[in-house]
Structures are given as C-alpha cells and as structure tokens.
Amino acid sequence: MKFTGWKNLGLTCMMLGLGIVHAQTIKNNEKPNILIIFTDDQGYHDVSYYGTEDIQTPHIDAIRNDGMQFDYFYTNSPVCAPTRASLMSGRYPDHVGVPGLVRSNPANNWGYLNPETILLPAMLKKGGYHTAHIGKWNLGLMHPNLPNDHGFDYFHGWLEDMMDDYLTHRRHGKNYMRLNEEIIDPKGHATDLFTQWSVNYIKEREKEERPFFLYLAYNAPHFPVQPPKSWVEKVNKREPGLPEKRANLIAFIEHLDDGIGQVINALKETGQYENTLIIFTSDNGGHLPDLANNGLLRDGKQSMYEGGLRVPTAISWPAKIKAGSTSDQVNLSMDIFPTLTEIAGVDLDHAINGRSFLPTLLGQNMKEEARPLYFVRREGGTRYGGKAYHALRLGDWKLLQNSPFQPMELYNLKEDPYEKNNIILENKEVFQKLNAYLMSYIQEGGKVPWQKPE
Numbered sequence: 510m511k512f513t514g515w516k517n518l519g520l521t522c523m524m525l526g527l528g529i530v531h532a533q534t535i536k537n538n539e540k541p542n543i544l545i546i547f548t549d550d551q552g553y554h555d556v557s558y559y560g561t562e563d564i565q566t567p568h569i570d571a572i573r574n575d576g577m578q579f580d581y582f583y584t585n586s587p588v589c590a591p592t593r594a595s596l597m598s599g600r601y602p603d604h605v606g607v608p609g610l611v612r613s614n615p616a617n618n619w620g621y622l623n624p625e626t627i628l629l630p631a632m633l634k635k636g637g638y639h640t641a642h643i644g645k646w647n648l649g650l651m652h653p654n655l656p657n658d659h660g661f662d663y664f665h666g667w668l669e670d671m672m673d674d675y676l677t678h679r680r681h682g683k684n685y686m687r688l689n690e691e692i693i694d695p696k697g698h699a700t701d702l703f704t705q706w707s708v709n710y711i712k713e714r715e716k717e718e719r720p721f722f723l724y725l726a727y728n729a730p731h732f733p734v735q736p737p738k739s740w741v742e743k744v745n746k747r748e749p750g751l752p753e754k755r756a757n758l759i760a761f762i763e764h765l766d767d768g769i770g771q772v773i774n775a776l777k778e779t780g781q782y783e784n785t786l787i788i789f790t791s792d793n794g795g796h797l798p799d800l801a802n803n804g805l806l807r808d809g810k811q812s813m814y815e816g817g818l819r820v821p822t823a824i825s826w827p828a829k830i831k832a833g834s835t836s837d838q839v840n841l842s843m844d845i846f847p848t849l850t851e852i853a854g855v856d857l858d859h860a861i862n863g864r865s866f867l868p869t870l871l872g873q874n875m876k877e878e879a880r881p882l883y884f885v886r887r888e889g890g891t892r893y894g895g896k897a898y899h900a901l902r903l904g905d906w907k908l909l910q911n912s913p914f915q916p917m918e919l920y921n922l923k924e925d926p927y928e929k930n931n932i933i934l935e936n937k938e939v940f941q942k943l944n945a946y947l948m949s950y951i952q953e954g955g956k957v958p959w960q961k962p963e
Contacts, residue, residue: 540636541826542714542785543722543849544776546572546769547596549589549645549731552795554804555762556821561802563748564759568770569823572789576825577834577870583841583902584793586886587810587817589670590620590647592792592842593726597628597648597659599846599861601883603954608897609887611647613669613680619887619895621961624653627859629846631660633722636853641710642666644703644726650685657689661724664689665706667699672728675699675735698737700729704768708775715779722849725772729765734799736760755800783827786852788845791820807928813884813900813909814928830870838869839902841882879904881946885954901947908933908943917944 554561558570558578585595590610591602598605605626609619630640641663642656647670649655656664669685672678675698678686686693695702707725714721740760748756769789776782794817795801797809806816822840824830843863850857851865862883868875880903887897896913905923910916919933919940933940 540638540720540853541828542720542776542781543633543638543852544772544785544787545596545722545724545726545845546772546787546789547593547644547724547726548765548789548791549726549728550793550796550799550801550810551730551762551791551821552801552803552809553806553816553819553821554802555730555758555795558823559804559821563751563755564802565747565763566766568766568773569789569821571770571773572787572825573823575827575832576787576823576830577836579822579824579836579838579840581837581839582790582820582822583818583839583882583884584791584820585842586884587793587812588886588888589645589731589792591886593645593647594620594622594626595841595843595863596792596845597630598626599629599843599857599863600626601843601862601885601950601954603885603887603897603951603959604862604957606957606959607648608885608954608959609889610670611649613650613683613685617889618960619889620959622648622654623957624658626659628659629849630656630662630722630724632846632850632855632857633853634660634662636850636855637719638722638853639663639714639717639719640722640724642724642726643706643710644724645670645728646726655690663710665710666703666726667728671731672699672733674733675728698735698764700727700765700768703727704771707772711772711775711781712779715781727765727768730758730761730799730801732796732799734758734761736764740764752800758799758801786824786826786829786849788822788824790822790842790845792842793817794820805927808911811886811888813886813898813911815922815926818884818900824870826870831872834872836869838866838875839882840866881943881950883947883950884909885950887959897951899947899951901943901950903943903946906939906943908940908947919943 557566558573584592586592594602594607606623607620611620612618640661642661644666669680734757744756744760794809795803803816807814808816847863847865882902884900889895898910898913900909907920918931920928
C-alpha cells in the first residue's frame with residue numbers, strides 16, 4: 510500500500526496538506542470488519558487507563574490493552590459537528606461546509622455539509638463493505654444530507670446535535686430519531702438503545718460474507734448528564750465525597766463503557782472480534798462545567814487549547830495490531846478516513862487533507878515531515894458573534910486564537926505542553942510562518958458555503 514503526498518500535488522496542495530492514497534486490492538474475506546466508537550465530549554483523562562482514580566472504564570481500557578494507545582490524538586474542532594465532518598470526509602471541516610454546529614434552528618445554524626462531499630461509507634462500499642451508522646449523525650437533517658444519502662446502507666439513530674433528554678429523545682420538542690428515513694419513537698435511555706441496536710446489527714452480520722463498517726456514535730457523555738440512577742448509586746458507594754456533578758458524569762461514562770463492553774462482547778460471541786478493527790475516540794475535549802477531567806491539559810470543550818482538542822484514543826485489531834502498544838504520533842480525526850480506505854483496499858483518487866497512519870498501527874516506522882494541522886470553529890451568540898476562530902500546529906509550535914475577539918497566541922508544546930507561556934512577541938518569524946499557513950486554510954474554507962443555498 511502506497512501513500513502519494515505533497516510532492517506529486519504541487520505547491521498549492523503542499524500548502525493545504527492534501528493527499529491521494531492508492532491501495533492494493535484485498536479480497537473481501539481478508540478485510541477486517543471496522544467499528545468506530547465515537548463518544549461525545551469525553552475528557553482526555555476520563556478513562557481509567559490513564560490512571561484516573563475516580564473512574565472505571567474496563568471495556569475502553571480493554572480496547573487499549575488489546576491494541577494501541579494514542580496520546581496525541583486531536584479532533585479537528587473543539588465541538589462536535591465540524592469534527593464529525595472531518596471524520597467522515599478526511600478533510601478540514603470548513604472545506605466541506607461545516608465550520609460550526611449543524612442545528613435545526615436556522616438562526617443558530619453554522620454549517621451545511623456540501624452534498625457533493627464524498628464520505629467514508631461511500632468509499633468503503635467500493636471495497637465491498639456493508640455500511641451502518643447507529644447513533645448521532647449531526648451532519649444534516651434532510652435530503653440531500655441524510656446518512657443514507659452519503660453511503661450508509663443502514664441508519665438507526667439521531668439526526669440532530671444534542672438531546673434535551675436521554676429518555677424522551679427530543680430537541681426543542683421535536684423528534685429526530687430515525688430508522689433510515691422513518692421517524693421512530695423508541696422507549697429507553699439513548700445509550701442503551703444505541704448499544705442494543707449495535708449488538709443486533711453485529712449478530713445479524715455474523716454469517717454474511719461481506720465485511721461490515723459500523724459507525725457507532727453515542728450522544729453520551731454530552732450534557733444533559735443523565736446516568737441511570739443505579740449507576741449513580743454505584744459510583745457514590747465506591748467514591749464517597751465526590752462532588753455531585755462529578756459523580757453524575759462518572760456514572761454517565763461508566764454506563765457508556767458498559768454499553769461498549771456489550772458491543773465488543775457481541776463481536777466475541779459471533780467470532781468476529783479477532784478480525785475487527787475497533788477505533789475508540791471522542792469528538793472533542795471534556796466539558797468543564799460538568800467537571801470533565803482533561804488531565805493537566807489547558808481548558809476543555811469549545812477551546813483551541815489542548816484540553817479542547819486532544820481526546821482519549823485507542824485502536825485495536827487483534828489480528829494485526831500489537832497488544833499494549835503506544836504511540837506519540839500526532840494524528841487528527843480526519844486521518845481515520847484515509848487509514849480505513851487503505852485498509853479496505855480502496856483507491857482514494859480525490860484530494861483530502863488527512864493522511865493514513867496504517868504503518869503506525871502495524872508497528873512500522875512512519876517517516877514524515879511536520880505537516881501544518883488546522884483547527885476551526887464558527888459559532889453565534891454574544892460570545893462569538895457568528896465569527897470563526899482557529900488554531901494551527903506545525904511541529905512543536907502552535908498558533909491559536911481562542912475567541913474571535915482575542916489576540917493570537919503562540920506556544921511551543923515541547924517546552925510548554927500545558928500552554929502557560931504565550932511567546933508570540935519573542936518569535937515573530939515563527940508567528941509569520943504559521944500565520945501564512947493559517948491564512949491559506951481560511952481562504953480555502955471561504956470557498957465553500959456553510960449555509961444551505963436558497
């Protein structure tokens with residue numbers, strides 16, 4: 510399998526970090542099943558494999574123990590919809606029309622996925638995969654941007670951003686739960702529903718020759734934090750004296766972890782575990798008002814500091830990935846797209862921003878020059894005013910603006926991993942270099958509408 514990068518695409522694509530992947534042909538019966546487990550607002554240290562003492566996530570830990578732990582895995586945005594756009598497209602979010610949240614309220618909507626964008630399920634179908642999405646979509650509420658419009662054979666989940674209640678499944682009084690295009694009104698906690706639907710799907714695929722791709726995107730632990738009462742009682746008994754908010758969030762995540770365990774157990778019961786690639790990651794950093802734990806990283810969800818962008822990530826594939834391995838390679842959500850198309854043996858013949866990290870998964874050295882990595886979010890309200898704010902990382906350097914109304918800041922993450930010392934005034938040449946990259950990405954994003962054309 511071969512990666513052809515910037516040198517063959519010229520100066521413009523070098524600036525934008527676009528790549529094309531050419532993959533070898535792999536027979537269907539040799540291809541792994543693919544399961545992406547995508548959680549919502551899970552803090553960098555809200556997993557017990559980091560030694561966090563007040564939380565227990567044995568099933569997430571098991572993915573890490575059976576595979577590879579990534580300590581420098583970034584999301585493409587500090588909020589959900591833009592990161593999901595990058596995960597599904599392999600491109601920067603504003604380059605496909607999703608710089609901010611896709612919402613049902615037009616007055617507070619900040620993204621519209623370009624319907625011509627080629628998404629991951631459509632690519633994997635070319636490789637012989639049956640494709641399913643269970644859980645949160647958040648990339649469109651109607652044609653032409655429903656999950657089935659973009660390559661998913663099966664959709665069972667939630668179209669909007671957040672739920673106002675995990676039991677009634679409504680947003681602003683409207684029902685966005687669907688089975689493909691049919692409006693449904695199931696009973697039960699959303700986490701339990703998504704878990705059971707995933708277990709059912711895995712069992713249904715047991716005897717099928719085609720490999721499957723399942724994108725399981727939980728709404729949890731996004732607020733409102735609503736764990737089942739029994740889970741809260743369990744946490745309070747084990748960890749007396751915790752603040753109520755923290756105990757509730759821990760219970761919410763542990764309930765989620767239990768669901769993940771049920772899904773993985775279904776793979777084991779059906780004999781599909783060894784040849785299933787499992788990716789566990791989150792869409793952005795933890796929400797600090799809910800007492801999420803982002804470790805020593807600065808800030809959290811919505812922020813361009815590390816706490817808003819770095820997330821817990823583990824990838825297992827027992828047949829190929831060395832158990833208990835770790836990586837300090839810097840990857841982004843958008844890099845999952847080319848990694849999976851390469852594994853699926855599908856030629857990627859359109860330009861994207863991500864690059865495959867399959868060699869790293871297979872324990873091989875990946876020699877690559879530092880690439881500029883771009884982060885964006887657009888938001889409304891009085892805090893953001895409908896404007897966008899950004900960050901850019903190049904090697905150890907990181908340039909950011911944490912609000913449209915704040916000045917630029919510059920950090921050296923090797924020397925200052927927790928972003929305590931803004932050194933922009935002392936490093937004007939570095940600032941100018943990173944700012945030039947940043948402007949090129951902003952200009953490219955400006956070519957794509959982020960509101961639906963009339």
